[in-house]
Amino acid sequence: MPIRPYEAKDRDAVRYICLNSDGPCEADEMGQHFLLTTYCDYYIEREPHNCFVFADEEDRAVGYILCTEDFANFRKVFYSDFKTRIDPARTAEHKWAEESIVPHAQHSADFPAHLHIDLLPDYQGKGIGTQLMNTLFAHLRNKKCRGIMLTVFRHNTGAVRFYERYGFDRIGENTNNIVFGKLL
Numbered sequence: 001m002p003i004r005p006y007e008a009k010d011r012d013a014v015r016y017i018c019l020n021s022d023g024p025c026e027a028d029e030m031g032q033h034f035l036l037t038t039y040c041d042y043y044i045e046r047e048p049h050n051c052f053v054f055a056d057e058e059d060r061a062v063g064y065i066l067c068t069e070d071f072a073n074f075r076k077v078f079y080s081d082f083k084t085r086i087d088p089a090r091t092a093e094h095k096w097a098e099e100s101i102v103p104h105a106q107h108s109a110d111f112p113a114h115l116h117i118d119l120l121p122d123y124q125g126k127g128i129g130t131q132l133m134n135t136l137f138a139h140l141r142n143k144k145c146r147g148i149m150l151t152v153f154r155h156n157t158g159a160v161r162f163y164e165r166y167g168f169d170r171i172g173e174n175t176n177n178i179v180f181g182k183l184l
């Protein structure tokens, strides 16, 4: 099965995908550390049971869907991890991380879960994103989760189209992002 639950052996490959799904990552070391702390490490460390990967023929992860099923729990742990891991002097990054989950706080009653999905460039446009979504949705429905949401950079028109095609509704927006939600 090319789609399977995340395993500890996938950690490096998943972190690589997080940084390189839009092509080679241009961020410096601190920038990469910030991106991984904000968008990847919480999920694979704290909720690996809610994460799935698409693996190539050598069983190397080349795409993923990462998820938290309960925003209230996520927020507590995410902030404490973040404060420990990111230098307090990097105030812009602390502000960014806090603001990145404001929409989730606003919509968590109907949409307690949220996700991040990324594929390496060679694997995009082949239906794998749709398969990863199907896998996560079936998993969350089994858990009786009420709804799931995500934010996407508004200029990422390909991803916006993907979420619309998958049946997400626009539930909000801010300067940089569109907020999508789907009841399960």
Ligand SMILES: CC(C)(COP(=O)(O)OP(=O)(O)OC[C@H]1O[C@@H](n2cnc3c(N)ncnc32)[C@H](O)[C@@H]1OP(=O)(O)O)[C@@H](O)C(=O)NCCC(=O)NCCS
Residues within 6 Å of the ligand: 021, 022, 117, 118, 119, 120, 123, 124, 125, 126, 127, 128, 129, 130, 131, 151, 152, 153, 156, 157, 158, 159, 161, 162, 163, 165
């Ligand atoms: C966004 C992403 C996860 C979608 O996964 P995917 O496997 O490429 O998408 P699929 O092949 O399953 O496409 C499903 C539908 O979405 C649409 N879609 C997907 N990517 C698209 C793109 N770049 N432009 C326009 N439409 C797109 C397709 O048209 C397709 O509809 P169709 O069945 O009518 O053709 C993947 O392209 C990706 O990782 N992109 C780079 C990272 C990224 O932007 N992640 C999301 C950050 S919020």
